[in-house]
Amino acid sequence: MQAACTLCLAAKGVFAQARRWVLNSTRLCLRHGRWTDTYHAQFDVRPLPEIIQAQRDHHHLVREHGWQTVTIAMRQASDWCWRWWDSRRFQKRRDHRLRLLIPSGGSTYREDPRLIASSYPDIVALTGLLASPKLRNLPFTGHDQDFRQFVLEVRARVAPGYSYEGAGVADPLVRWIEEERYYRTLPNHPWPMPNEPQTRKPDSPDQLTRRLDVLLVPDSDSDDRSRCASCGTQLANTHPRMQFCSTACRSRNWRRRQHQRALRDAASSTRPAECPVCGVTWTTGNDRRRDTVYCSHRCRQAAFRQRMTVEDD
Incomplete structure (x- = not known):
């Protein structure tokens, strides 16, 4: 549940505080441009259209990759960004947005909702990189061109001027690549993303x-x-x-x-089963439930969109 937009309530003749059920990717009211994802007083973010666009991008990522994948990717993206910002790196765009939200002479703190709102566009941009199976796999293909493309994506989204060669061992991106590279060498590595294709052959x-x-x-x-x-x-x-x-x-x-x-x-x-969308096979009752039809939420959504397209035609 989340606090309802006060302007939406006022339009309905309600002038008391209320809470409502929303999608877990909701951070603000798109109709009135008010930040609602905190217990504090709501504030206007319309002077910063990139925050409103980040909310739309967040909803789009959930529709494309599923809320579980986006939640995990957003947790990783938040960890990267805050580690960089705490070391005073790549924080210029966030600080610029923060100055527009905080009155002159005002102060902020770590849990300040204005600080969270100002960091929201960068975190969502990096989440789009980590939630995409294709882009997330670029550093581990073994090709230098793919690795450089991944670093370029990081620079364009959240870290202008980032240099992987000049980063130390404590850099969050360096640590993530080393850990992920080790996990991917293990059979059915222990922390796969929910939308990641199954690479392990099911047990017969x-x-x-x-x-x-x-x-x-x-x-x-x-x-x-x-x-x-x-x-x-x-x-x-x-x-x-x-x-x-x-x-x-x-x-x-x-x-x-x-x-x-x-x-x-x-x-x-047990019996063998095959996803009707992507063709991934598994053993029912072992790898997945006996009544499972699709291998992932992404394939389930793709089949639903295909049925809707056929009905519209």
Whole structure:
């Protein structure tokens, strides 16, 4: 929920504060050009049309890439920008907008909504770079031309005059490229973007069954009654009905059996599936839910737009 625009409320005869449900990409009222994404008093941003355009660009990114992808990309873009600004780099355009929003002689602080609004266009511009699968992949293609194009995009969007060669190891872009390059060497690297195409071959039912065979799980029905059936620790009490040394081992053994049962159920009910939009394949019940039709939110939106186009024709 977000505070409703006071001018929109006044047009309806409401002169009290109110809140309303909005898209998570909403930061201001486009009709009246008022910043509404804070608990503080609303203020006019019409003297800065780039902030209003950034709101439109933000909505467009969500429609194109999905809100999950844009949220992750915007979090990364905010981290880059604020690290640069804290080191007094590439802040001229933000400071210029801030001077127009703050009266002469006024001061600001880190959580000041006017400071957040003045930084919004730069963050959205960088978010568009990180949310695009094609542009985000440029530094990792192995071609110098693609890497230079990525750096040029960063310069044009948020960091004029940025030099990758002259940046230190603490630079946020340098650190991100090194970490991302390492993650991409791992099979199905641990933090893929939601709109990133699947590169790992899905596990087949035979592979799922093989995973059960390689689990080194102690057998709780072992003939050695003097040791714990879960961890193998020597039991202090040799009661014939005692199998575990503690409640934790009993719970751990129960969870292990539940995991084995889930793998067996998945291996018996899996089937190959293919996205009707991009052709990506997966195994239902293993990589995705059994009723999944599309591989990503982006493909779901593309199929919806195609159906709407056919109905309009």
